[in-house]
Amino acid sequence: MIRIACVVLFAFALIFVGIQAVNLYDDLLPVGRMWETPAVRSHEQPLPVMAAGSVPWTGGEALYRTVDPETLQPPAPLDDPERIVRGARAYGFYCIHCHGPQFDGYGTVGQSFAPTPRDLRSAAVQALSPGKVFHEISYGIPDGRQPPLATTMSVDERWDVIAYIRSLGLRE
Ligand code: HEC
Numbered sequence: 001m002i003r004i005a006c007v008v009l010f011a012f013a014l015i016f017v018g019i020q021a022v023n024l025y026d027d028l029l030p031v032g033r034m035w036e037t038p039a040v041r042s043h044e045q046p047l048p049v050m051a052a053g054s055v056p057w058t059g060g061e062a063l064y065r066t067v068d069p070e071t072l073q074p075p076a077p078l079d080d081p082e083r084i085v086r087g088a089r090a091y092g093f094y095c096i097h098c099h100g101p102q103f104d105g106y107g108t109v110g111q112s113f114a115p116t117p118r119d120l121r122s123a124a125v126q127a128l129s130p131g132k133v134f135h136e137i138s139y140g141i142p143d144g145r146q147p148p149l150a151t152t153m154s155v156d157e158r159w160d161v162i163a164y165i166r167s168l169g170l171r172e
Contacts, residue, residue: 061150065139072131078163087164090157094149103168113145121171133162 026033056062064072076083091099098117100107105116118125125133137158140148149158 061155064134064155065150067131069131069135070129072134074130074134074159074162076159078130078159078166080163083160083163084167086157087160087162087167090153090161091164094153094157095161103165104171117146119171120165121168123170126166126170130159130162130166133165134158137161 031037095107097107098110098113099105099120100110100117103120105111105113105119107117110117128136136146137153138148138150140146153161
């Protein structure tokens with residue numbers, strides 16, 4: 001009986017010492033435990049304000065937006081095969097659900113539109129200048145339902161997808 005009592009007592013002592021050791025380790029920890037450190041959720045802190053007069057000095061969305069689409073030139077040739085491959089990938093992310101796998105507007109979402117989204121291999125679309133298409137996918141089409149994707153796609157991705165559409169050519 002005394003033996004059992006001793007074992008139980010020893011076990012309790014061991015647990016007590018263990019807890020104290022962990023506490024001591026915690027107290028001496030130079031950085032806090034994750035649950036103690038401050039967690040900042042989005043919008044809980046004000047965004048840093050830029051100094052007045054700051055302007056982007058490599059292009060910038062505002063420049064693209066204000067420039068005449070017809071004078072807007074792609075930064076590099078659009079027939080670059082690597083760019084076209086990247087464009088195909090971007091099309092799968094940003095366009096296929098509306099314009100469809102056959103580019104004819106019969107995508108999962110597009111087919112519920114009336115009329116369906118423009119056929120990207122039609123003569124009308126294939127004749128558009130790259131700058132014009134850049135503007136349309138970036139800022140939408142006035143009174144149309146093409147979504148403005150400027151805040152969704154990077155500038156490069158937009159040129160990539162334009163290169164891809166042009167590479168498809170006219171529908172036979
Ligand atoms: C929400 C569905 C939707 C998505 C996503 C979408 N489009 Fe469209 N798009 C449309 C519709 C609808 C039109 C027909 C014009 C209109 O009603 O605004 C259109 C028209 C167009 C046109 C023809 C413009 C013209 O002047 O005839 C082009 C080019 C185009 N889209 C390219 C794209 C590209 C490239 C993407 C992906 C980056 C894309 N669209 C994503 C719905 C969409």
